Amino acid sequence: MAGVTYTLGELAQRIDARVEGDAGAFVNGLGSLNTAAPGQLTHLSSRAYRRFLPHTKATAVILRAEDLSQCPTHALVTRNPYLAFARLSVLFAGNEGSQTGGVHESAVIDPSSHLGSEVSIGPNAVVGARCGIGDRVSIGANCVIGDACSLGNDTRLMASVTLYRRVRIGTRGIVHSGAVIGADGFGFVPDERGRQQEIAQVGGVVLGDDVSIGAATTIDRGAIDDTVIGDGVKIDNQVQIGHNCEIGDHTVICGCVGIVGSTRIGKHCILAGGVGVGGDGPIQIADRVVVSGMTHVSRSIAKSGVYSGGVLHSATLKWKRNALRFAELDDLAKRVAQLEKSRR
Numbered sequence: 001m002a003g004v005t006y007t008l009g010e011l012a013q014r015i016d017a018r019v020e021g022d023a024g025a026f027v028n029g030l031g032s033l034n035t036a037a038p039g040q041l042t043h044l045s046s047r048a049y050r051r052f053l054p055h056t057k058a059t060a061v062i063l064r065a066e067d068l069s070q071c072p073t074h075a076l077v078t079r080n081p082y083l084a085f086a087r088l089s090v091l092f093a094g095n096e097g098s099q100t101g102g103v104h105e106s107a108v109i110d111p112s113s114h115l116g117s118e119v120s121i122g123p124n125a126v127v128g129a130r131c132g133i134g135d136r137v138s139i140g141a142n143c144v145i146g147d148a149c150s151l152g153n154d155t156r157l158m159a160s161v162t163l164y165r166r167v168r169i170g171t172r173g174i175v176h177s178g179a180v181i182g183a184d185g186f187g188f189v190p191d192e193r194g195r196q197q198e199i200a201q202v203g204g205v206v207l208g209d210d211v212s213i214g215a216a217t218t219i220d221r222g223a224i225d226d227t228v229i230g231d232g233v234k235i236d237n238q239v240q241i242g243h244n245c246e247i248g249d250h251t252v253i254c255g256c257v258g259i260v261g262s263t264r265i266g267k268h269c270i271l272a273g274g275v276g277v278g279g280d281g282p283i284q285i286a287d288r289v290v291v292s293g294m295t296h297v298s299r300s301i302a303k304s305g306v307y308s309g310g311v312l313h314s315a316t317l318k319w320k321r322n323a324l325r326f327a328e329l330d331d332l333a334k335r336v337a338q339l340e341k342s343r344r
Contacts, residue, residue: 004028004092008060011041012076014091015084017062021074027059030092045082062088104141122159134171146182152209164221166204170231173207178216181205185220185227185243185261199223201243208232208249214239220261230267248287265289 009023031040033049036058043062044053053061053070060074062081078084103109103121113131115121122141127133132150139145140159149163152171157163161175164182175181187199203222208231213219217235220243221227227241230249235241239253242261247253251269260278265271266287275291277283279298288304291297295309313319 006091008074008076011060011088011091015062015076015078015087017076017078017084019074020068020071020077021060025059025074028092030089031058033058033061041085041088043081043085045085110147116153128165140177158215164205166221167207168204169207170209170211172209173211173213175213176215176217176237179213179218181207181213181219182221183218185223187223187243187261203227203244205229211235214255217241223261236273254293 005026005028007023008019008021008025008027011027012019012023027039027041029040031037031042033042033044033056034052036042036056038057038059040058041060041062042056042058044050044067050067050070053067054072056073058073060076061071062076062078062084063071064079064081065077068075068077076084103119104123104125106123107121107125107127109115109121109127110129110131112129113127113133115133116135116137118136119133121127121139122143124141125139125143127145128147128149130148131145134151134153134155136154137151138156140157140161142160143157143162145163146165146167148165149167151169152173154171155169155173157175158177160177162180167182169175182205184201187201188196189199191197201221201223203224203226205219205221205227207229210232211229212234214235214237216237217239219227219229219241222244225244227244228246230247230251232250233247233253235253236255238256240258241247242259242263244262245259246264248265248267248269250267251265253271254273256273257271257275258277260283262282263277264282264284266285266289268288269285270290272291272293274294275297277297283297284300285297286302286304289301290306292306292308295307297307301307314322
C-alpha cells in the first residue's frame with residue numbers, strides 16, 4: 001500500500017517475533033536481501049543467501065536467531081522467517097487489481113442476479129442470469145460470468161476472467177487474468193463411422209474458500225458431477241485441470257501442470273512445474289505427496305512421500321546414444337535373467 005509505514009514493534013506483534021535493535025524504527029516497503037534500501041524490510045530464509053546478510057542496506061531483516069550475529073541492522077527474530085515475511089508482505093501489497101468505483105456504467109448485469117454490498121465491477125464486465133455475488137467482491141474489466149454462478153464474500157476476479165455457467169467460488173478467492181473456469185471437458189467417443197461424438201458436459205465447477213487460480217489457467221467443468229477444488233488450494237499459471245478432477249485442501253499445483261480428467265489428488269500435496277498426470281485409468285494420489293518437476297505420473301500413488309521421474313539432460317550426442325540404449329533394456333533384462341538362471 002503506497003505510503004504505508006510500520007514500526008518494527010508493530011510488525012513484531014503481528015508475527016510474534018522478537019525485536020533486536022530499535023523497536024521504533026520505521027519501514028515502508030519490502031526489498032530483497034542484497035538490493036534492499038534503507039526504509040525497507042527484508043528476510044533471510046535460505047542458507048544460499050547468507051553471504052548477502054553482512055552487507056544488506058535494509059532497515060530490518062527477518063531471520064533466525066542463529067543468523068543474528070552477522071546482521072548489521074535491526075532484526076525481527078523468528079523460527080520461520082519465510083512464513084513471517086509472507087504474513088507481513090500483504091501489509092505492503094496495496095489493493096492492486098481492486099475496483100473502487102462500484103459498478104461501471106458499461107458493465108452488463110442481468111436483473112435476475114443479486115449483488116452484495118460494496119461490490120465493484122469494472123468496465124465491460126458481464127454478469128449472467130441468476131448469479132449470486134457476495135459482499136466486497138471485485139470483478140475486473142472485461143470479465144464474463146455465466147449463468148447460475150456464485151462468488152463468495154471478498155473474492156477478486158482480475159481483468160478478463162471467464163466463468164462459464166454453474167461455477168461456484170468460495171470466500172476470499174482470487175482468479176488471475178485470462179483464467180477460464182468451467183469450459184467443457186474434453187469428452188468425445190467415436191461413432192460407427194469413426195467420427196467423434198461429443199459427450200455433453202452437464203456438471204459444474206466448485207472452488208472452496210481461499211483458493212488462488214493463476215493467469216491463463218483452465219479448469220474444465222464436470223461431465224456429470226462437478227469438478228471440485230478444495231479449500232486453500234493454490235494453482236499457478238497455465239495449468240490445465242480436466243473434467244471431474246478432485247483436488248484436496250491446501251494442495252499446491254505449480255505452473256504448466258496438466259491433469260487428465262477424473263484424477264483425485266489428496267490434501268497438502270505439491271505438484272511441481274511441468275508435471276503431467278494421466279494413465280490408463282483414473283489416477284488417485286494420496287495426501288502429502290510431492291511430485292518433482294517434469295515428472296509423468298502414469299499410475300496411482302498410495303503413500304505420502306516425494307516422487308520423481310524423467311531423465312536428466314546431457315550433451316545431445318551422449319543423450320541420443322543413451323536413448324538408443326533405453327530401447328535395448330528389455331532384451332538386456334532378459335539376458336541377465338537367463339544368465340542368472342544358468343548359474344543355479
